Amino acid sequence: MTSPTRSTPDRPPSVLRRIIAPLASLKLTVLLIALSIILVFTGTLAQRHQGIWDVLHTYFRAPIVFIPLDIFLSERSERSFAVPFPGGYTIGLLMLLNLIAAHALRFRVKARGRRLLTGAILVAVGVLSIFWFHTGPLPARILSDAGGYAGVLPLMLVGALFYAPLVAGCALTFARRAGIVLIHASLMLLLAGEGVTAATALETQMPIYVGATSNWSQDIREVELVLIDPSSPESDLTIAISQPALQRAASSGELIANPAMPVAILVDRYFPNSDIRPLSPGEQPSATAGFGVNVAAVGLPRVTGVDRNRSINVPAAIVTLLREGLPIGTYLVSPHLQLANFVPAEQEVRIADRPYRLAMRFRRFHKPYSMRLDAFHHDLYPATNIPKNFSSDIHISDPARSIDHEVKIKMNNPLRFEGETFFQSGYIPANHPGEPDLGTVLSVVKNPGWTIPYIACAAGLIGLVYQFGASLIRFLRRSTP
Template sequence: MEISETPPAKAPRSLPGKIFDVLSGFGLATATLLILGLLTWFATLEQVNNGLYPTLNKYFATDWRNIFLLPELNGKTVWLPLPGGYWTCAVLLLNLILGGIIRIRKGWKHVGNLIAHFGIIFMLIGAGVTYHFSERGNMMVWPDEQSDAAEDYFEYVVEVAEIKDGKPENIHVIRGKDIVDLEGAKLRTFHLPEMPFDLELTGYLPNALPVSSAERAPDQQQYVADGYFLMAKPNLGKAEAAEQYIAGCYARIVEKNGPKSSPFILSGASYYPFSYRNGDRIFTVNMRKRLWPMPFTVRLNKFTAEFHPGTMRPKKFVSEVTRLENGVKANFTIQMNEPMRYEGLTFFQASYGPLDAMPGQTMYSVFEVVRNPADQWPKYSLIIVAIGMAVTFLIKLAFFLGAGPRKFRNV
């Protein structure tokens, strides 16, 4: 009598192994792709009412408040909590690395799958590079007018310039990253080449307004300069609201080897810059959102806005523009999902105004200008994915054709 041996019991999977199985599993990949599809669908519809940039910040921001969000549809909240797009992409990237590269079967039969997974991973990494390293601003242009500079959405800078013949020259820009930490009593002196003075900054507030001390007494012992003080406004706690912040700080003129001036207020809400005379020379100090010049000029020839019947909800808005560069003209049409790309810059149709414009009233166009080092990475990643799929197909075809003669010989 034969006695069969019972195979040894399989050792239970350890906790790290179980976690690895979940993170690298096909189920997690399917769930993240479905969530990304829903996020993209809701964001595409919502940007029509709320604008491109606020919608992107809501659905794809890194802020911890955006780990979960509630989408909107036709202006109404949809009670379907969804993970934020940034965090969903991060989970998908981890899943692809663990499951599509580490866990996947190896060998020349599976080389096509490996290539395709590398392509998708490259696409997600490109999205991360775009989010963290791209430069974004907006350009507002009225019909028959032109512009050659974009305004940053968030960064406030301090500009110091000398006025000659009514025009600013020798402009010195102090970037936002050098002043945002100057809160409270912390101060910093900035040395200005080619100018007879330096500039001392302190008391930076990311969102504040100058208020007259005669109308309202300082509530937190703020310093009063020329009868005004900076009153801090509340942090709205939303990434899309930061675009509306108005920065401010206190400043002093520091003469080279000389005395300091009385403190004065710099604010993004000021209509005119602070002016200072040194002998026969006149200088201005101003706080404003950073401007970055374009390598060409954009002229708006015509702006068309279509609205849903009986409402002010935009249905479609189109800008017909001319790009002017070194005497050469080129005409483009910019509309939603059809941007203008040129010299590493992309112009999107982002918004319009005035928002309360009456029928027949002239309206301006607002473009979102993006400089993105990974602008073409999605195209390259799609090429890699296509190559991987083609390799997989050819390998399967070769096996199919090779199996046919063998089956015929065995008959």
């Protein structure tokens, strides 16, 4: 006679599990995907009235966005009701937490004892080898030697060797679910990579005339007002006032003052986008000195994301310089005022019997190295004006690190140097038809997280191949009599 088995009551879930469970919900996953679709849709519509970069920062790189309802109308109204909506940062962070929580609750470590220890060591070695590979000079060298984007496949093939310990460790630790673990890890990396890019990436341009040397790049989405003291024989002392500071001063009426500046600056008017025109007969100038006594600034609508001319916002401002509370002069400043392409015209200002220069230019980022353009090549298809190839012969110099060599930057074959990528993006045209082009325009991208998408895609690809291969082998074994 057998005794009846005694049933044991189910253990109540732990407090941590009860906290994590809502984050791991599949309903939350579906909700976040639906919210992301709505955000992408409204962000696309918003580009009819806003610039691409404005939409990127207000919709996708913000914790919350206020979506105006008039984006669904053909014309934008002056007064429109806005609906608060989770921004890209909020949705992305919740997606990342949802993935981590689901993985923590539903995926079990299958290995025990020595097998678990071996798997953990292999996973750690794999993570370190992947980190070493992608943060070292090898990826940039592979891409450059293969000719730009043609090096993506060789990069992934070489990188697969460094992923081998990670795959082996996941196989030992998670057994059949190793591929799914890698796929989930790739999704987490993609979300984290966008966060790194949003926080650290910077895209600028570097114009260089043939024979000239440059050690700066400029951000054409933002301007700065500079007051330059040329009295030092070694280098000019430049005081730069940022665009947000100019906008705040224009709206509040407050003075911009700093102990390093010999004057205070009053921003009388600020134009987010503008054009410059000659003064009409009898028209009174807004400025009392400089270029503004002959020309006037006209406000224009902001450039939108669907602008066919691919133009940019070019601000302008009317500023008054004050010394000890007394006005020295009122000046019109704008990047439109230039001596030549990419060469801003600086207005001379005398302050306490010392000469200074005043200008508004696109925001500059100075480099610890310099680049000289030795030659620029602009090849066309025969009997057409269609560009076939742009290329720049660049001489890089960095005496502090004993760097002095020549490189060639071509279309689809960028240069990677000092954590930045230099793309051939344009050129400075000649002043008259038939003359050679005057220089090059390089797009300079600094993105410390540029290798993260490669890591994520490689991990996802390996995970898919592993999962499919393991399932196929099990199926074939069951089918074999």
